[in-house]
Amino acid sequence: MDELERELARLGQPRPLPVSLRQRLETALTGTVSEPAEEARAQADGNPLAGIDSPRRLPAALDDRLTASLTVEAAPLPRRLRRRVKAALAPNSGGRRPAMTALAAAAAVVLLTATVATLVRAGSSGREARKSATAATGAPTAGAGGAAVPGPGAAAGGQGAAASSGEAGPGAGARPAGASSAAAAPSGAGAATGGAVASPPPRSRTAPPPFAFDPNAPGSSVASAGPQVRVGVVGGDAAEEAGFRAYVQLLNQAGGAGGHPFALVPVSPSSPARTAVTVNLSGTPVAGATGPPGWVSGPLLETEAAPEAVTRGAVFDLASPPERQAHLLADAVFPTAGPGATAVVYQAPSGVLGDQVPAAFDAVLRARNVTPVHVVYRAGNPLSPVRADAVFLSLDTATSRDWLDRARTAAVAPARGVAGLYPLLDAGLLSRLPAGTRVESPYLLASGAEAAAMQKGTGLPPSDALTHGWVTAKALAVAVWQSGAVDPASMGGALAGLRGYADGFTPPYETRAGGNARQPEGVLFTVQQGVFSTAGGFRTDPF
Known part of the structure; x- marks a missing residue:
């Protein structure tokens, strides 16, 4: 074996690690993974970040690849590459020092990669990790040759994906709006939590459902996991x-x-x-x-x-209870006492829109010294001009459409306008709704x-x-x-x-x-320039 071959052979030989780094490696490789019960107890104590940096077991496939890369022997250089290196190292070539520097740098990179990968293995069972990493030499070593060793990104990739698609559960979202108070004015889906949709907590095994946490995230496919x-x-x-x-x-x-x-x-x-x-x-x-x-x-x-x-x-x-929405709507139309004022309530013949909702309007109107007048309305009924300060609709969408057409013909235009609940929040009615119409809704409109x-x-x-x-x-x-x-x-x-x-x-x-009645109950929309615009944030019914 000539001098060049001896030099090249030494590059591929195992090198003992520095004492301090070796001690850190041994500590990492012999550590144990925290028990799920302990982590659960820590989280139950009120610390949501407990255990987030504790070791995690690597997937079996990645564990096998990492073990193989740490124990593989250095392979000889190909003959063509060896001739090129020999020429570069020749005394009269002028390239011996740069070539030696390049080879040393390459060896250092491989050494660093293997060391980092070994640290990543702390997620595996400590005893097994130590055995696989020292099987070839009896001590933690770094070889210059062999298969490529996955870096930290490869080991963390699975966790990163899981963290971005985690579980939702208690406390997953932002804090709800306080009673009788309005949050910052929202403008579309995703604004209900003050401008940001709650992010999923970590530790889910699959991607979340479409748009579960972001109106611009349609989600990704997941593998079948069992029964329908x-x-x-x-x-x-x-x-x-x-x-x-x-x-x-x-x-x-x-x-x-x-x-x-x-x-x-x-x-x-x-x-x-x-x-x-x-x-x-x-x-x-x-x-x-x-x-x-x-x-x-x-x-x-x-x-x-x-x-x-x-x-x-x-x-x-x-959705929130419609009678709670009715309280909020009546309060929005008559926020203060209105002695002598009159409000006409057009209501359905039966059901929630013919019973609970009109009664809820009444409760707030009478508390404001407003006189309610109730009219049971069916599609096709003639509509006469009314003398009232406000009109409340407690009708389904189809019947509301009929009423709006007839109200336009009859020139119904109360001073405080027309108001209604969720059946009116329909883009198909916008051309019929007078400007300023108020609509109380349990939902924002979609966006993105x-x-x-x-x-x-x-x-x-x-x-x-x-x-x-x-x-x-x-x-x-x-x-x-x-x-x-x-x-x-x-x-x-x-x-x-x-x-x-x-x-x-x-x-x-x-x-x-x-x-299980949902709160806060509603957000107020008004019709402005042919579109629904929010007027304030979600409110909780104080009545």
């Missing part, structure tokens, strides 16, 4: 159904919630089915004071019109890529009913994603676990004490 989630669907309201089905289609195209696709099963009193959860999209509540009807399977997610009295126990609703996805998936103009279906599907997907619930027994807890989740259309999920 059977969802019973009570149909009837075209917009609510369209919004719900459009989101579920998007979710299933991405692989489902945590790998669990949704299977939609039509249900009704005459056609019950065994499902994990039931969603009412009929526009008319099906739950009563005693809870869901007997033909409903699993917990019930109610329609947008469900009153507070039924949202308790196994009954949930992503999410708004485009809603329109593409439904083909319908933006409306509160469409939003309710979409938000209900998204919240159900997040509940399944963060809990893994796929059956009726676990679904109720999964839905209750949404507390603190910010869907981008409302403040973080919070309910009134003693039930």
Whole structure:
């Protein structure tokens, strides 16, 4: 073996690490991974960052690659490269020093890479890591040759992905708005939490559902993780159904919630089915004071019109009670006492819009010394000019459209304008709504890529009913994603676990004490220059 070969051979030989670095490596390799129970206890003590920097086990495939790279022997240089190096090192070439410098730098880079990769291995079981790293030489060493060693980015990549798609759960969102107070004026989906949608906490195993935490993040595909989630669907309201089905289609195209696709099963009193959860999209509540009807399977997610009295126990609703919204709307039209003032309430013949909502208007109007006048209205009824300071509509969207057309013909123009609840927040009514019309809504309108996805998936103009279906599907997907619930027994807890989740259309999920009625209850919109504009932030009903 000539001198050049001896020099090159020495470059590939193992080199002992400095004593201080060797001690650090041995400490890292013999450390143990903290037990999940200990980490859970630390988090339960109120420190959400507890255990965030504790060792994590590496995936098996990466562990095997790293072990192989640390124990591989140096391979000889190819003959052609050896001739080039020999020529460079020749005394008369003038390149011996640069070449030697380059070779030394290369050896240093490989040494540093192997050292960092060894430190990353602290996530594996300490005893096994030490055995695999010292199997060839009996002590931690760094070789110059062999396979490429993944750097810290390779080992951290999986954790980074998990951290960006973590679990939502209690406390996941921003703090809710205080009672009787308005947050900063929002302008679209994502603004409900003061301008930023709550980010997912770490430690989820899959990407979150589409748009779960960001109106511009359609999500990414996930692998199948098990059984489908059977969802019973009570149909009837075209917009609510369209919004719900459009989101579920998007979710299933991405692989489902945590790998669990949704299977939609039509249900009704005459056609019950065994499902994990039931969603009412009929526009008319099906739950009563005693809870869901007997033909409903699993917990019930109610329609947008469900009153507070039924949202308790196994009954949930992503929208706030409409009678609470009515309190806020009457207060917005008559914020102070109005002795001698009159308000006409056009109401539905029956149901929530014919009972609870008109009664809620009455309660606030009378407290303001305003005289309410009630008129039961059906589409097609003649409309005479009225002498009133304000008009309140407690009608569904289709009947409201008829009323607005007739009101224009009859020149109905009260001094304090026209006001209504969620049925009026429909872009299809904008051309009919007078400027200044007030609308109290449980939701903001969609924005960003999410708004485009809603329109593409439904083909319908933006409306509160469409939003309710979409938000209900998204919240159900997040509940399944963060809990893994796929059956009726676990679904109720999964839905209750949404507390603190910010869907981008409302403040973080919070309910009134003693039930599942959502609060804060509403945000006020006004019609300005042909568009819906928010007037302040979400408020909690003080009445």
